[in-house]
Amino acid sequence: MTEQNISADTLIRLSAAQLAEKLRAGEVTAVEATQAYLDRIAAVDGKVNAFLHINAEEALAVAAEVDAIRAAGGAEAEALHFLAGVPIAVKDLIVTIGQPTTAGSKILEGWHSPYDATVVERLRAAKMPILGKTNLDEFAMGSSTEHSAYGPTRNPWDLDRIPGGSGGGSAAAVAAFEAPLALGTDTGGSIRQPGAVTGTVGVKPTYGSVSRYGAIAMASSLDQIGPVTRTVLDSALLHQVIGGHDPRDSTSLPDPLADLVAAAKTGSVEGLRIGIIKELHGEGYQAGVENRFNDALALLKDAGAEIVEVSCPNFQYALGAYYLIMPSEASSNLAKFDGVRYGLRVLPEEGPMTIERVMGATRAAGFGDEVKRRIILGTYALSAGYYDAYYGSAQKVRTLVQRDFEAAFAQADVLISPTAPTTAFPLGEKLDDPLAMYLNDVATIPANLAGVPGLSLPGGLADEDGLPVGIQLLAPAREDARLYRVGAVLESLLEAKWGGPLLAQAPDLAAESLETQEAK
Amino acid sequence: MAAINRDDVAHLARLAHIEMSAEELDRMAGELAVIVDSVKSVSEAAGDDVPATSHPIPLTNVFREDVVGHTFTAEQALSGAPDSDENRFKVPAILDEA
Numbered sequence: 001m002t003e004q005n006i007s008a009d010t011l012i013r014l015s016a017a018q019l020a021e022k023l024r025a026g027e028v029t030a031v032e033a034t035q036a037y038l039d040r041i042a043a044v045d046g047k048v049n050a051f052l053h054i055n056a057e058e059a060l061a062v063a064a065e066v067d068a069i070r071a072a073g074g075a076e077a078e079a080l081h082f083l084a085g086v087p088i089a090v091k092d093l094i095v096t097i098g099q100p101t102t103a104g105s106k107i108l109e110g111w112h113s114p115y116d117a118t119v120v121e122r123l124r125a126a127k128m129p130i131l132g133k134t135n136l137d138e139f140a141m142g143s144s145t146e147h148s149a150y151g152p153t154r155n156p157w158d159l160d161r162i163p164g165g166s167g168g169g170s171a172a173a174v175a176a177f178e179a180p181l182a183l184g185t186d187t188g189g190s191i192r193q194p195g196a197v198t199g200t201v202g203v204k205p206t207y208g209s210v211s212r213y214g215a216i217a218m219a220s221s222l223d224q225i226g227p228v229t230r231t232v233l234d235s236a237l238l239h240q241v242i243g244g245h246d247p248r249d250s251t252s253l254p255d256p257l258a259d260l261v262a263a264a265k266t267g268s269v270e271g272l273r274i275g276i277i278k279e280l281h282g283e284g285y286q287a288g289v290e291n292r293f294n295d296a297l298a299l300l301k302d303a304g305a306e307i308v309e310v311s312c313p314n315f316q317y318a319l320g321a322y323y324l325i326m327p328s329e330a331s332s333n334l335a336k337f338d339g340v341r342y343g344l345r346v347l348p349e350e351g352p353m354t355i356e357r358v359m360g361a362t363r364a365a366g367f368g369d370e371v372k373r374r375i376i377l378g379t380y381a382l383s384a385g386y387y388d389a390y391y392g393s394a395q396k397v398r399t400l401v402q403r404d405f406e407a408a409f410a411q412a413d414v415l416i417s418p419t420a421p422t423t424a425f426p427l428g429e430k431l432d433d434p435l436a437m438y439l440n441d442v443a444t445i446p447a448n449l450a451g452v453p454g455l456s457l458p459g460g461l462a463d464e465d466g467l468p469v470g471i472q473l474l475a476p477a478r479e480d481a482r483l484y485r486v487g488a489v490l491e492s493l494l495e496a497k498w499g500g501p502l503l504a505q506a507p508d509l510a511a512e513s514l515e516t517q518e519a520k
Numbered sequence: 521m522a523a524i525n526r527d528d529v530a531h532l533a534r535l536a537h538i539e540m541s542a543e544e545l546d547r548m549a550g551e552l553a554v555i556v557d558s559v560k561s562v563s564e565a566a567g568d569d570v571p572a573t574s575h576p577i578p579l580t581n582v583f584r585e586d587v588v589g590h591t592f593t594a595e596q597a598l599s600g601a602p603d604s605d606e607n608r609f610k611v612p613a614i615l616d617e618a
Contacts, residue, residue, distance in 0.1 A: 114596040207576045221575050250582040251575070320559035331536065338537065340611055345602035347612075348539075355611045356537065364539040372538055377552060379532045380524060389563045396566035398573040435554055451576025477577055 030085030107366030117214020134169030164194030189444025196470020211246030275412025288462025331378030419470030
């Protein structure tokens with residue numbers, strides 16, 4: 001053990017990059033850092049419910065291995081990855097050996113994958129301790145994490161509000177200092193929208209730039225794994241750990257992206273053209289969201305960026321196209337959960353005991369309402385007689401959205417919008433109104449339809465409710481580096497204004513629990 | 521485009537292998553009618569001359585060498601199965617005559 005000269009509370013608030021530096025300098029050990037996070041989880045996760053499984057034993061063993069290698073020195077210590085010993089949480093849609101994977105569903109309760117996702121293999125190769133698996137809307141279907149079969153995750157800024165979704169667990173874990181880093185998946189905004197409403201950074205990489213092998217598929221042509229962090233630089237570091245070609249994913253891009261960490265360290269937006277998307281702000285967006293968005297534009301302009309306005313008229317059809325394509329692909333992808341090869345099997349209470357009836361009973365008991373809605377909707381959109389009007393039309397809209405992006409990127413290097421139309425809403429508010437829930441993703445969905453990368457970073461707090469607002473940056477496919485360049489500059493300008501990270505203004509969950517205990 | 525009704529939902533639920541109670545069919549039909557109504561503008565958005573996009577960044581000719589890679593043992597493949605017998609997945613009767 002090193003002499004503990006950093007308090008646990010300080011330790012958990014370091015960025016991943018700062019923690020990695022301290023680990024390399026020997027100021028703190030990986031075991032101390034991992035234990036500090038496990039203690040934090042024990043102290044606050046009863047309230048937040050970000051984790052579905054805690055992987056303490058394995059995480060500490062990996063941390064101890066890193067410490068031993070560092071202590072021994074030599075070539076092996078030199079070869080350690082920069083993030084070696086920095087803990088991470090993994091969304092429970094991503095399969096892991098040695099821990100259960102539930103996808104937030106009863107149908108996979110207690111299931112253990114016999115293989116690791118490619119991104120998990122890469123975390124292991126970098127020797128990053130995996131703290132556990134995070135909560136999500138069932139099969140990543142939702143925008144609030146209320147559709148989890150294991151209870152909702154709560155927003156660390158206000159425990160009565162949603163943390164976004166589907167990756168509310170990963171975003172809340174990072175926002176509540178229960179993990180410095182997390183992995184998410186983004187099909188229509190499931191990394192970026194939780195990032196926006198929890199004051200964290202989330203990135204949906206270019207489609208195909210991070211392997212989807214081992215991410216339980218919702219909509220295969222839209223799904224993408226990406227980083228969930230507290231700083232833009234941390235996202236760049238994590239993106240480089242998990243990214244790169246994977247022969248096991250046939251949609252994996254063969255060529256690597258430009259250096260993302262270097263991009264995050266560029267430090268200038270001088271001369272860059274930043275395009276405001278006319279259709280993605282204004283009407284339908286909360287006033288406080290609009291105000292913080294305008295502040296961000298002013299800062300970027302002062303820093304030398306050229307602000308232009310672009311129009312993407314077909315984005316008005318994007319939400320509709322998404323809610324045809326996504327359920328269509330999901331209805332097919334989820335057909336494999338049938339009580340035969342893995343997971344739950346429920347026998348019908350009466351009547352003949354045939355496999356078809358077992359499947360019907362299993363899927364009735366194992367799937368929640370939102371999953372059933374999307375499977376039925378997708379089955380409908382794909383059925384004979386409706387296919388051309390629904391699925392076929394939606395695929396044409398996808399072409400139109402791509403053309404809008406092409407035209408926009410001819411005028412601007414990076415596009416900018418609010419990430420979500422509102423700040424975090426109260427738990428339960430939209431649970432019985434699927435359409436209202438779907439509207440949360442109106443600004444994030446176009447990027448998934450077109451395959452382009454998007455980053456959400458904290459833009460400040462809304463005037464009317466004091467809750468975090470997200471700013472979304474979008475770049476052309478394979479140009480993820482531009483997001484990190486602009487994102488890091490905007491982040492540093494905003495933090496200078498706030499006098500520190502936005503999360504420093506979040507309520508102290510641990511202190512709050514102490515007060516509650518004392519009051520009792 | 522036709523609206524979605526309760527009978528449609530019952531038929532689709534059978535196709536999708538999801539048993540649904542009468543109450544669930546009623547509720548689902550109402551919710552899906554609203555959703556289908558909201559997405560129908562999609563069919564008017566694009567003309568016949570617009571090609572469909574099935575994949576955002578299409579790759580062609582993604583092949584690998586025809587060699588045996590990693591494979592699971594029978595034990596691994598069956599490790600999550602609800603029921604198995606003699607290295608095989610075991611299910612109830614496939615035909616009606618059980």
